[in-house]
Amino acid sequence: MGLWVFMVVVSTLFGLFGVAYMMRAAYEDWRPITYVPWQLYCSTGLLVLCSLAWELARSHVSAGRAQAARSTTMGALVLSAAFVLSQLYAWQAMVAADYSVAANPANSFFYLITGLHAAHVLGGMVAGAFAVRRAGEAVGLCAQYWHFLFVLWLAVFGMIYLVTPEFVRAFCTTIGIPVR
DSSP states (O other), X not given: OHHHHHHHHHHHHHHHHHHHHHHHHTSXXXXXXXXXXXXXXXXXXXXXXXXXXXXXXXXXXXXXXXXXXXXXXXXXXXXHHHHHHHHHHHHHHHHHTTOOTTSOHHHHHHHHHHHHHHHHHHHHHHHHHHHHHHOHHHHHHHHHHHHHHHHHHHHXXXXXXXXXXXXXXXXXXXXXXXXX
């Protein structure tokens, strides 16, 4: 129950950032990010692999293979660390391509939201480290959390690159909200 409450709170937090992102995108000085570093696609793949590894660890626990569950959990944690490192590498690529945090409000949101997601991955890694020792139900909860992080990542990635000022204006007009 605690995990579900936490995921609702995290979803609300990211949802509020999404609303703020859309509101800010309606201003004239907003320039959508057009550069997508390859590291972000790599990050997405790493999260898919993390999710699969946690699911495999869950199946090992169900089958009573504690050692296999521990090994797979360790692999999931290594993949999670690789995700965080690929995010840092993506930030370096963004800065090198002149998408620094201060250059544009869209850039600031990019660093804020992807950094917040990476922080939640790091927090999950701490919980995952406990799951390595305990196996059992903890592995199942970690699997749920990583599936959640993956879906959240897809939403963040989509928002950053698909929500444009034109999209916001069209959306607001459709629901009857006047936009400047």
